[in-house]
Amino acid sequence: MTEKFWQTKSLSEMTRSEWESLCDGCAKCCLHKFIDDEDTTEETELMPTTHINEGEQMSYSNIACYLLNDKSCQCTQYDKRTKLVPDCVQLTQDNLDAIFFMPPSCTYRRLKEGRGIPSWHPLLHKGKKTAMHKAGMSVRGKIVKDSEVDIDFFEDYIVSWPLNDID
Template sequence: MSTNKSEAVPFWESKTLAQMTREEWESLCDGCAKCCLHKFIDDETTDEVTEFLPTDHMAEDEQMVYSSIACFLLNDKTCQCSQYQKRTSLVPDCVRLTQDNLDDVFFMPPSCTYRRLNEGRGMPSWHPLLHKGKKSAMHKAGMSVRGKVVKDDQVSLDDFEDYIVLWPLDDID
């Protein structure tokens, strides 16, 4: 007699992002902290007054660049926010990613698991959910900010051009 043992399908493969519970949604965050990096829009119309103002859109002729400057609330060893529950009140520009605003959050890096699932690209092999909740595979793959950043309260944002980096655009498998 043969028994066919079927494996449970992971929730991220059996549900849409909109169908997920809050707990499931939160667990999708890979904890890379790339979203905590300062990003800048490179365009010809920015002046000294508008250069560092937040925006909720990008024009077709604009390009977003990532910097290695991270939010002062980021614990750069664990890649977690030191004030996660209060982050949006302490840092008004911090965006709380939800099922409702995911399509509008254009600045999420290509490796972001929310973005990957939303685009139909699946869970990355280094994701902590695939490694018993451990982030070591992600760090080893170089997909987190660990060891790559400086805090925004330690540098002048006027010097942001010295901190422009391409590694946040990396995405593997």
């Protein structure tokens, strides 16, 4: 059996196309996340952050970016996403250490933590996402768009399923 590039290379050694192919396409990174802490004010409540402080807890919601296609779990404006949504973070080999909000099932996070690629990953299924969707690891069928909800009621949309991980 031939070794796969993710078994022989570190994340920093991968080519751009190898790096991009690691994205499992689950779209959990497109979900809005909220940090709950006592110092949050009305002005800072919905502001983006680049870190999480000790004592703070991050909560995932089932509110997804309006650019997400909820059937394919792909961004409808992938090449323009960071211009259209300034808070959208482009994950790279250079900023992987600073991205604290990736869910436990994220293949980038799994490889960084030495846990390997999950059995449902499209790379192991001829590029198809069927196994991922069947395993419940994507956002398909579980989200509402941020353009369709009142963000003042975000507490009503907090969910724990994005934290699920298997194998």
